[in-house]
Amino acid sequence: xxxxxxxxxxxxxxxxxxxxxxxxxxxxxxxxxxxxxxxxxxxxxxxxxxxxxxxxxxxxxxxxxxxxxxxxxxxxxxxxxxxxxxxxxxxxxxxxxxxxxxxxxxxxxxxxxxxxxxxxxxxxxxxxxxxxxxxxxxxxxxxxxxxxxxxxxxxxxxxxxxxxxxxxxxxxxxxxxxxxxxxxxxxxxxxxxxxxxxxxxxxxxxxxxxxxxxxxxxxxxxxxxxxxxxxxxxxxxxxxxxxxxxxxxxxxxxxxxxxxxxxxxxxxxxxxxxxxxxxxxxxxxxxxx
Numbered sequence: 001x002x003x004x005x006x007x008x009x010x011x012x013x014x015x016x017x018x019x020x021x022x023x024x025x026x027x028x029x030x031x032x033x034x035x036x037x038x039x040x041x042x043x044x045x046x047x048x049x050x051x052x053x054x055x056x057x058x059x060x061x062x063x064x065x066x067x068x069x070x071x072x073x074x075x076x077x078x079x080x081x082x083x084x085x086x087x088x089x090x091x092x093x094x095x096x097x098x099x100x101x102x103x104x105x106x107x108x109x110x111x112x113x114x115x116x117x118x119x120x121x122x123x124x125x126x127x128x129x130x131x132x133x134x135x136x137x138x139x140x141x142x143x144x145x146x147x148x149x150x151x152x153x154x155x156x157x158x159x160x161x162x163x164x165x166x167x168x169x170x171x172x173x174x175x176x177x178x179x180x181x182x183x184x185x186x187x188x189x190x191x192x193x194x195x196x197x198x199x200x201x202x203x204x205x206x207x208x209x210x211x212x213x214x215x216x217x218x219x220x221x222x223x224x225x226x227x228x229x230x231x232x233x234x235x236x237x238x239x240x241x242x243x244x245x246x247x248x249x250x251x252x253x254x255x256x257x258x259x260x261x262x263x264x265x266x267x268x269x270x271x272x273x274x275x276x277x278x279x280x281x282x283x284x285x286x287x288x289x
Contacts, residue, residue: 040219061185138274
């Protein structure tokens with residue numbers, strides 16, 4: 001099915017996003033980096049809107065859909081801010097598994113809110129397996145850096161909660177709305193929220209001191225995010241939220257693979273077992289959808 005393929009591409013782009021973003025926030029403030037990359041995502045989103053010609057359907061967006069798209073955008077913005085703050089102070093292979101725990105909450109919400117109860121027992125078993133896998137990954141051996149600063153856990157957990165709300169709200173908001181247009185509207189909300197936080201904290205003064213190399217990585221992460229979003233919101237608009245979300249969360253494989261190559265962040269045997277369980281749980285979701 002096309003929506004499953006789209007969900008897979010979403011995972012790949014999302015996995016690349018984490019690495020590019022990590023490279024872009026070594027010196028740059030994470031809130032400012034989030035605001036800058038949102039500009040790139042917004043430009044990418046509206047470009048796609050005009051390519052597919054969905055700008056003519058803006059007047060057809062119902063008030064209820066618009067409301068949920070706005071709420072989804074707010075949840076996304078908060079999730080991003082927490083996620084990139086966590087990445088700035090913690091290892092990629094520690095932050096990403098916690099963030100992906102949003103899968104559990106999203107699946108449960110999808111079952112309750114959208115009555116996605118086909119193969120319910122298998123779906124719940126798969127969710128439990130994913131949960132165990134996430135726990136094993138979170139409990140792996142700490143590096144010296146993260147042992148000194150565990151605040152990343154708080155930010156990563158908040159990121160997961162907001163991410164779960166994002167998926168459910170977006171599913172409602174995107175109903176009857178062309179996916180590219182829905183993504184562009186949501187991104188506009190994220191942009192306003194991100195820059196509001198930057199200006200409220202006085203971080204806009206740091207723009208003139210941005211490292212050009214990091215700025216490039218931030219821009220590339222924005223492009224990867226835009227591509228991931230377009231695939232993701234097409235998938236949840238057409239397919240099952242309880243299946244799309246676990247597939248999308250397999251971006252963790254891409255993130256961890258690149259974190260090993262780029263940052264030399266290694267997994268313990270326990271963490272590797274956790275990753276394997278997450279994959280098994282996700283495959284159960286896909287094959288027994």
